Amino acid sequence: MADNNDNSSNNSNNPTLEFQTFHNVINGAIADTPGRYRRTVNPSTEKDNHDVPFSGPEDVDRAVEAAKKAAGTWSAVSWNERADRLQKFADAIEGIAGELAKLLTMELGKPPMWAGYEIATGIQWIRDFSQMSHPGEDIQDTQERKVTTRYLPLGVVVGIVPWNYPIQLACMKIAPALLTGNCFIWKPSPGSPYTSLKVAELAQRFFPAGVLQALSGDDDLGRWLTGHPGVDMVSFTGSTAVGKLVSQTCSKTLKRCTLELGGNDAAIICADVDPVAVGSKIGLFAFCNSGQICIAMKRVYVHESVYEAVLATVVGFVQSLKLGIEEDAFMGPVANEAQYNRIRALLTDIKTSGLTVAAGSTEPLSDRKGFFLVPTVIDNPPDDSRVVTEEQFGPVIPLLKWSDEQDVIRRANDTDAGLGASVWTRDMVQADRMARQLQAGNVWVNCHAEMQPSTPFSGHKQSGMGVEMGVDGLKSYCNVQSVYVKEA
Template identity: 60%
Template sequence: MAPTTSTSEPLAFTAFYNIIDGRREESRATRRTVNPATLGENPDVPVSTLEDVNKAVEAAQRAVKVWAEVPWSERQKAIEDFADALESHTDDFAQMLVKEQGKPIFWAKNEIGTGVHFLRGVAKLTLSGEVIEDTKERKIVTRYSPLGVSVGIVPWNYPVFIASAKMAPALLTGNAFILKSSPFTPYCNLKMAELGLRFFPPGVFQALSGDDDLGPWLTTHPGINMINFTGSAPNGKKILKACSDTLKRVTLELGGNDPAIICADVDPAAIVPRIALFSFCNAGQICMSIKRLYVHESVYDQVLSNLVEHVKALTLGVGETSYAGPVTNEAQYERVKGFFESVEKDQLTVATGGTKPLTDRKGFYLPLTIVDNPPDEAKVVREEQFGPVLPLMKWSDESDVIQRANDTETGLGASVWTRDEAQATRIAKQLQAGNIWINTHAEIEPIAPFGGYKQSGLRSDYGVEGLKTFCNLQSVYTRPG
């Protein structure tokens, strides 16, 4: 199998197509998204039909039979070459990402770089079976084989990074991969698959853009073997139900209401810039960002005052010097406004920011807001905000703050901030989350598994564990002939 386009063919960010069976495919209908920073219209993108879905699945089924037989080293090389090409187009992808997602250009380039890092990191991984028993009478070994046709359903907050982190393990393990973009951010995902035409044979890496019908068509399709989804818990539950009729394998990476516990011995001035970064980067639209900040009462006032001053200095916009952009789409904008309204209704104390949308600029901009010591039952504490609002709460008793931190239906991440290693270890081992950070937050690597407790997901992405989710596990018993 050979790629279908040459490396010299330009990648133009003016026209966008579905990528099906090694070709750029137009659709009968198109739609447009809105630039969240200007409210201007972005270009046309396809609205896939069921016929498009069937064509993509049939192409993937043909392709995987051959791709699965390509040596591991050659699949590694194809992914590495794709990563190099993506990196060479950083500026083009970043400019488009700003227009469709709304993050500032610095963070858009950072996202492309993170995607490249994960592509390269995953490509270095290996997956081998295990010898369970090896005697004169019998040998038992395990081995892994690809599931077949896999689909990656990618959210709108980090479309390039998350697409990279899904496609790499799928393709490395010998699967065919169909990328389903969010209706809010289809542009970069379609161009990623178009770029992939240079490195992957027809049907191995495809991409579809569509409306609300596309997801259900894919999750119920009998020719698809696996769904890897990142997004909200309610949508994850719908996907799990939809996949049950055909018993598809499912990996779900869902939301979280991540707590960070600040202990009494911290240096407030030293930790505040990192706390702000992990709370307000991407306008707070990160599944594993800090959503609840529990600060020991002895340093609460210092942390609060330092954090307020730091956040006041952060600039909004999408330019080179901007820190945070707008909320990505109108639906999320309205949802986050509901948190601001609840703060006002409950007469909570706003330390900085405000409860009103910013009216001095176009776009879905909301102020970076800190809420001072709200009660635990407040909406802004109980629910994942996924926006630029952060509640700070006081604590004094260690066992009590651990209970409060764990008092949520989700468990994606949590962090402990202290210079006392014993305290950090003691608290961290009691936190109910799939990812624990000490004196940092939201760090992830392609070599380490990433998953959640409770309603934050099923199975794990990344690392060798992530490779396994795209595979069938076989046990092979052999006796002498």
């Protein structure tokens, strides 16, 4: 692809990125919003971060116009060339991974180990997507006729990305959208715009103007983008409540939308496990990223015969965790004040309900700045308690006893959410029997929260609509076209 708007033919003259100023990226260039800026708060220090743009409707119009202009020429670029540009983009991200990880720590309080992990995973996902093949196929090929199915780009895609994994989850959307020939407008969360804007700025070295843009703003920005008649698809990851609003807005213009929403993942621990090994895994999958993961363990059902041993291991694991943002810290603060207050309210409910705290505390830390909370384990609460029925999305986890297999399956499925679930056992016959009954889009056996671009990721019930990742995910960014050909 070569035209006057192609910024990607030679990146040797581009200046080095700096990490003190942050801008929108519109039509291949950084774009200011004069007089309209906002700031977030560093959750580790409660001090203000840098200024970021506060986009208005006119910025949305400019970005959509640029994307529509670029869509025709970008879709004409070959699949292999689009994949090659994505690979080079991934290499460039890797080149500044250390600086990006520092930004994640600044804006979200991720300890270095988890910040680095997020950047590395996002890079790998772009590379993995770039290895995937075009999903078109031949249906019939005879002397009488040939029937083929093509998957054509939709045009302009908006990606709305949550604050908990702003780069990793953006890469899950950007790579398949661009690979299939779409142009992409990136809307990072108001709570985590900094790293996203820098990655979008970097992208201008590899993609023509208008192909990948980014706009920072508040919740109004999301409404303007999802309601814009020039947008063809919205890919949203976030809460179920907001996802319903996105779906309603998209329906007014019959936009495609993919929704990856909240979860309340159940883990079922069977009687034959090694309590020490499994207990440590529970601690890892419940408290990494301070529990702020849509597919984190949220409810852990442990067979009564091993319950006490598993609980003791989880308690020991939690008590060994280091809080902070130092190199050796495991758990940072909750990412923003709103989420901190929400979890504080849940902890207050645990206290007033008289539930048993096996580890941690229902009280805030009084001796340090920041939105830090002690990782907390609740011992066998009632099934109807808030800590069981609600998605915590923070460093709080309930462990519950079970004895009857069908009963625990019923309890695990007793939720409007259906994003993920796991079964832990040495008996693969039992594992398969239980997994088939779990009402979740992603089921893991003796592991949890694993994802890969080659495999579809979706939610059941109110945990989502549509598919990300895998061949099905590629197709979700396309219009399907069936072609019937007969000799004249």
